[in-house]
Amino acid sequence: MQQNPFLAILTxxxxxxxxxxxxxxxxxxxARVVPGDPARMALGPTxxxxxxxxxxxxxxxxxxxxVQYLSYMGRALHGDLGxxxxxxxxxxxxxxxxxxxxxxxxxxxxxIMFAIAIPLGVMTAHFRDLWIDHVGRLVSLVGVxxxxxxxxxxLQLIAARYFGDWPIIGRMDHGLGFTGGPTGLxxxxxLLAGRLDVFLSALQHxxxxxxxxxxxxxxxxxxxxxxxxxxNRRKDHVLTLQSFGVPERVIxxxxxxxxSSIAPLTIMGxxxxxxxxxxxxxxxxxxxxGFASYGLNAILQKDLNAVTAVVxxxxxFFIVANLIVDILxxxxxxxxxxxxxx
Amino acid sequence: xAQIKMALDGADKDLSAGYxxxxxxxxxxxxxIGTLIVxxxxxxxxxxxxxxxxxxxxxxxxxxxxxxxxxDAQHWFGTDKVGRDIFSRAIxxxxxxxxxxxxxxxxxxxxxxxxxxxxxxxxxxxxxxITGLTNVMLAMPPLVMALAVSxxxxxxxxxxxxxxxxxxxxxxxxxxxxxxxxxxxEDYIEAARIAGAGPLHILFREILPNCISVISVKTTxxxxxxxxxxxxxxxxxxxxxxxxxxxxxxxxxGRQFMPDFWWEVLCPGAVILYVTLGFNLLGDGxxxxxxxxx
Numbered sequence: 001m002q003q004n005p006f007l008a009i010l011t012x013x014x015x016x017x018x019x020x021x022x023x024x025x026x027x028x029x030x031a032r033v034v035p036g037d038p039a040r041m042a043l044g045p046t047x048x049x050x051x052x053x054x055x056x057x058x059x060x061x062x063x064x065x066x067v068q069y070l071s072y073m074g075r076a077l078h079g080d081l082g083x084x085x086x087x088x089x090x091x092x093x094x095x096x097x098x099x100x101x102x103x104x105x106x107x108x109x110x111x112i113m114f115a116i117a118i119p120l121g122v123m124t125a126h127f128r129d130l131w132i133d134h135v136g137r138l139v140s141l142v143g144v145x146x147x148x149x150x151x152x153x154x155l156q157l158i159a160a161r162y163f164g165d166w167p168i169i170g171r172m173d174h175g176l177g178f179t180g181g182p183t184g185l186x187x188x189x190x191l192l193a194g195r196l197d198v199f200l201s202a203l204q205h206x207x208x209x210x211x212x213x214x215x216x217x218x219x220x221x222x223x224x225x226x227x228x229x230x231x232n233r234r235k236d237h238v239l240t241l242q243s244f245g246v247p248e249r250v251i252x253x254x255x256x257x258x259x260s261s262i263a264p265l266t267i268m269g270x271x272x273x274x275x276x277x278x279x280x281x282x283x284x285x286x287x288x289x290g291f292a293s294y295g296l297n298a299i300l301q302k303d304l305n306a307v308t309a310v311v312x313x314x315x316x317f318f319i320v321a322n323l324i325v326d327i328l329x330x331x332x333x334x335x336x337x338x339x340x341x342x
Numbered sequence: 343x344a345q346i347k348m349a350l351d352g353a354d355k356d357l358s359a360g361y362x363x364x365x366x367x368x369x370x371x372x373x374x375i376g377t378l379i380v381x382x383x384x385x386x387x388x389x390x391x392x393x394x395x396x397x398x399x400x401x402x403x404x405x406x407x408x409x410x411x412x413x414d415a416q417h418w419f420g421t422d423k424v425g426r427d428i429f430s431r432a433i434x435x436x437x438x439x440x441x442x443x444x445x446x447x448x449x450x451x452x453x454x455x456x457x458x459x460x461x462x463x464x465x466x467x468x469x470x471x472i473t474g475l476t477n478v479m480l481a482m483p484p485l486v487m488a489l490a491v492s493x494x495x496x497x498x499x500x501x502x503x504x505x506x507x508x509x510x511x512x513x514x515x516x517x518x519x520x521x522x523x524x525x526x527x528e529d530y531i532e533a534a535r536i537a538g539a540g541p542l543h544i545l546f547r548e549i550l551p552n553c554i555s556v557i558s559v560k561t562t563x564x565x566x567x568x569x570x571x572x573x574x575x576x577x578x579x580x581x582x583x584x585x586x587x588x589x590x591x592x593x594x595x596g597r598q599f600m601p602d603f604w605w606e607v608l609c610p611g612a613v614i615l616y617v618t619l620g621f622n623l624l625g626d627g628x629x630x631x632x633x634x635x636x
Contacts, residue, residue, distance in 0.1 A: 277485025
C-alpha cells in the first residue's frame with residue numbers, strides 16, 4: 001500500500017511510459033516488417049538499384065532492427081520523427097499543423113458530452129421510470145447503436161435541407177481571410193486577433209462535427225451516470241442525510257453528484273481511445289483537416305514515418321486524457337489519494 | 343390430492359432459477375424485440391440468395407437505365423449509381439457483417455476468457471504480466487491500430503478481421519479478470535483445492551461458470567460493436583473488394599451523391615442500425631435476465 005499521493009501518481013506515470021514503449025515497439029516492428037521497401041517507395045520506380053541502396057544506408061535501413069528502433073526513439077525524443085513521404089516535410093511540422101484542429105474538435109466533443117450526459121444521467125436516475133428516464137434510455141441506445149459516420153452524414157443532410165447556409169465542411173469560412181494564429185485552435189486564435197466574425201464562423205463550423213463526435217459518448221456516460229447515481233443513493237451516508245431531513249436537491253447536487261461523477265470520468269478515460277478512432281471518421285466526413293485526416297491519408301499512402309507518428313500521438317492522446325482523469329478523480333475523491341495506484 | 347400435487351409441481355417450477363430467468367426475459371419487450379431482430383437478420387443473411395428480389399445485383403452488374411432510382415415497390419431501397427438493387431445488396435452485405443462477428447468474437451472471446459481466468463486465479467507474475475499486457479493493448483486506439491495493421495499488410499477484410507481480433511480480446515480479459523479475481527478468494531475454491539482439484543478443474547469447472555452471465559452479455563453487446571467497427575472500416579475504404587456488397591462501403595459509395603440520392607446512404611445505414619439495435623436490445627435483455635448491475 002502506498003500512502004503517498006505523489007508516489008501513486010509516479011507509479012501511474014511509469015505505467016504510461018511503459019505503455020508508450022510497448023506501443024512504439026509494436027508499431028515500429030510492424031512498420032518495418034511490411035512488404036515493400038521504404039527507400040524504394042521514397043524514390044519511386046525509376047530509381048536505379050544503386051540509388052536505392054544508397055538511400056537505404058542513409059536511412060539506416062541496413063542496421064539491425066533494435067539499433068534502428070533505438071536511434072528512431074532517440075531522435076523522436078528530440079522532436080525528430082523523420083520525413084513524411086507524402087508531404088515531403090518533417091512529420092513533426094505536419095503534426096504541429098494538424099494536431100490543434102483535432103484537439104479543438106475533441107475538446108468541444110468532450111464538453112458537449114458532459115454537458116448533456118451528466119444532467120441527463122442525473123435526471124433519469126431521479127425520475128426513474130418516468131418519461132424522462134425513457135428519453136434518456138433512448139438517447140443512450142441511439143448513441144451506442146448508430147454508426148458515427150451515419151450520424152455525421154445525417155446531420156449534414158439535415159443541415160443542408162433545413163438550414164441552407166449552415167456550413168457542413170471545413171473549419172471556417174475561407175472568404176474571411178483568416179490564416180490562423182499562435183495556438184492553432186481556431187476559436188482561441190480568432191478571439192486573440194479580435195475577430196468576432198471569424199470566431200462565430202469557426203463556432204458554426206465546429207458545431208456539427210463536435211456533436212457527431214460526442215454522440216457515442218453521450219449514450220455511455222448517461223448510462224453510467226444513471227447507474228452510479230442509483231447505486232450511491234442507497235449508500236448509508238446518503239440515507240443518513242435523508243433521514244436528517246436534508247432536502248433532496250441538496251443531497252443530489254452536493255453529495256451524490258460528486259460521488260457519482262467518478263465512474264463516468266473513469267469510463268471517459270478508457271473510452272478515449274475509441275473517441276480518437278471516431279475522430280478519424282468524423283474528420284473525414286466533415287473534411288476537418290486535422291491530425292486524424294492526416295493519419296488516414298498517411299495510412300492509405302503507406303507513409304511509414306507518418307503512420308508511426310500517428311499511432312504514437314494517438315497513444316499519447318489517450319495517456320494525457322487518462323492522466324487528466326486521474327488528477328480530476330483524486331481532486332473529487334480524497335479516498336483515491338490514499339489508495340494504491342490502480 | 344392430485345390437484346394439490348399439481349399445484350406444488352407448478353410452484354416448484356416457478357421457483358427454479360432457469361424458469362425465473364426465462365420469465366424475466368420473455369416479459370421484457372426490449373429483449374423480445376432484440377431477439378426477433380437478431381433472428382430475422384441471421385435468417386435473412388443465411389437465405390439471402392433465395393429471398394432477395396435481385397440476387398444477381400451482388401456482382402458487377404451494370405444497368406444504367408435503372409440508376410439512382412428512388413425507393414418504390416420494385417426497389418424497396420432504390421438503386422445505386424450503376425442501377426443495382428440496394429435492398430438485395432444490403433441483405434448480402436449483412437452476411438459480411440455477421441461473418442465478421444463470428445470470426446472476431448469466435449477467436450477473441452475464448453482467448454480473452456482464458457487469459458482473464460488465469461490472471462485472476464494465478465496471481466503473482468502471471469497476473470501482472472497479463473494485466474499489464476491488457477492495459478497496454480487498451481491504450482491503443484482500436485480503429486487506428488486496425489487501419490494501420492490492415493493497410494500495412496493488405497487492406498482486405500481478412501486482415502481487418504485479424505486486426506480487430508488482435509485488440510478485441512483485451513476487453514474480455516479485463517472483464518473476466520475482475521470476476522475471476524473476486525471468485526478466486528471464495529471459500530469453496532479453497533475447499534476444492536484442499537480436496538485435491540487441479541488448476542484446470544478449478545479454472546473451468548469452478549470459476550468459469552460464474553463468468554457465463556458476464557461473458558454472454560458482453561459478447562452480445564460486442565457483436566453490435568464489431569458490426570459497427572467493421573462498417574466503419576469499410577466506410578473508410580478498408581473493407582471487402584468491390585463488387586462484393588458491404589454495408590459500410592455502400593454508405594461510402596452513396597455519400598458521393600448526397601443529398602439528392604439520400605436513399606443510397608440512409609438505406610444501407612438503416613440496415614446497420616437495425617442489426618446493431620437488435621444486438622444491443624438483446625444484450626440489455628440478457629443483462630436484466632441475469633439481474634446484473636449497470
